[in-house]
Each structure stands twice: as C-alpha cells, then as structure tokens.
Amino acid sequence: MMDLAEFLNRPQADDMLLREAGVSLDRALFPLLVRIERKGPIGVVDLADAAGRDHSVVSRQVAKLESLGLVERRPGKDKRVREAVVTERGRELTDALDAARRRLAGPLLGRWSARDLQELARLLRKFVDDANATLKVSRPPE
Numbered sequence: 001m002m003d004l005a006e007f008l009n010r011p012q013a014d015d016m017l018l019r020e021a022g023v024s025l026d027r028a029l030f031p032l033l034v035r036i037e038r039k040g041p042i043g044v045v046d047l048a049d050a051a052g053r054d055h056s057v058v059s060r061q062v063a064k065l066e067s068l069g070l071v072e073r074r075p076g077k078d079k080r081v082r083e084a085v086v087t088e089r090g091r092e093l094t095d096a097l098d099a100a101r102r103r104l105a106g107p108l109l110g111r112w113s114a115r116d117l118q119e120l121a122r123l124l125r126k127f128v129d130d131a132n133a134t135l136k137v138s139r140p141p142e
C-alpha cells in the first residue's frame with residue numbers, strides 16, 4: 001500500500017496527467033476539483049476530510065477554483081454550510097483529466113485480462129470499504 005500511495009502522490013505523476021490532459025492548473029487544485037465533481041455538492045469540511053487536508057487550506061483552494069470559474073459555492077441543505085459544485089467549465093476539465101487517465105492507464109493495464117481487471121476493481125473496493133468501516137466513514141451512494 002505504501003508503494004501505491006507513494007506512486008500516486010508523486011508530483012511527476014500529476015505533471016504527466018495534467019500534460020496529457022492539456023490542463024493548466026495548479027497540482028494542489030486539480031485533486032480537489034475532481035473530488036468536488038465526484039462527490040459534490042460538498043462542503044469544505046467534508047472535502048478537506050476526504051482530501052486529508054486542513055479545512056482552512058481547502059477553503060482557500062476552493063475559493064481559488066471559484067475565482068477560476070471551475071466551481072461555484074451555494075447554500076447547502078443545511079443553510080449554515082456552503083457547498084461547492086463544479087461548473088460546466090470545471091466538468092470539461094475533469095472530463096479531460098478522466099480521458100487522460102484512461103490513455104495513460106491503457107498501456108499499463110492493456111495486457112491484463114478482463115477477469116484480472118474485474119478482480120482488481122473488486123478487491124480495491126473491498127479494501128477501501130473495509131478500511132472506511134474501520135474508521136466509521138460512510139461511502140456516499142454511487
């Protein structure tokens with residue numbers, strides 16, 4: 001797990017993904033943009049928790065994404081919480097990042113059988129669900 005986390009956290013991997021996607025965005029911002037797209041509408045505290053960052057830092061980063069026109073903040077169900085959602089422009093960037101991920105992962109996984117890929121997805125999901133259960137973190141419905 002440490003090897004995988006180390007690989008995923010390398011700035012070179014982020015740079016390669018951004019370059020492949022043709023996206024010019026600070027490396028600290030694009031993971032938040034993707035999380036907002038996947039989990040939004042989402043409040044800053046929940047976003048910071050999901051990202052493993054301090055909520056005051058995430059609040060400033062969401063403000064930057066908002067100033068770039070990639071997200072907007074609006075009142076949530078709980079009127080005390082403002083939630084972030086991606087804009088159409090933000091979705092275009094996350095779509096480009098998703099397509100770049102597929103292009104980059106294709107050669108890595110191209111030799112794997114369909115069964116191997118299904119098993120990888122199943123086992124990763126099981127691992128994350130069990131780890132979240134240990135921490136009592138709920139997974140939002142997909």
